[in-house]
Amino acid sequence: MNIPFLGNRHKKSDAPVLPADREGVAELLSECDLLRSQAAREGVRLDDSVTSLEALDQLLPRWRDDAEILPWLGNDAGLYLGTVIVRTVPGAYWGFQPGGQPVVRLASGREFDVVEAGHEWAANGVPELSQLYAEVAEA
16 A cells, blocks of 8 residues: 555665664574573573584484474574674674565675574584584685
8 A cells, every 4th residue: 555645654674784773683683592492401501602503513303393393493593593603703793684584794795594594404404503603604
C-alpha cells in the first residue's frame, strides 16, 4: 500500500549499523541461550574464545535427533561463531543482509554468513566451527 503523505514506511532499510549501535547489536546477538545451555550440560563453558569453538566441535551431536531443536541450535551456533569472530578478529563487526539476516563483515569488506554456517554445523558437523573461524581470521 502506497499512501503518499505517509511516505514509504514499509520499505526495509539497508542502512549499516552505526558504530555507536554495534556494541548493543553485538550484545544482543551473543546471547545464544540454547547453545550455551546445551554446552553447559556437557561441561563446556562458552567464554567467547576460539578454544570454546574447538570444544563445541568435540561435543556429541545429540541435538540432531530432535528436529524441533536443530534449527534453533544451528542459529545459535552461527551467532556464537559470529560473536567469537567479532570479539577477536580486528575490524570485524555485525551487519545485516537486506532481509535482516545477521552477517559478519570484515575490515577487508568480505561478508560471512555465520548463521548459514551454524546450521550446516548443527546438521552435519562440517565444517567445524573452529575451522570456519580460522578461515575467516586469515581473510
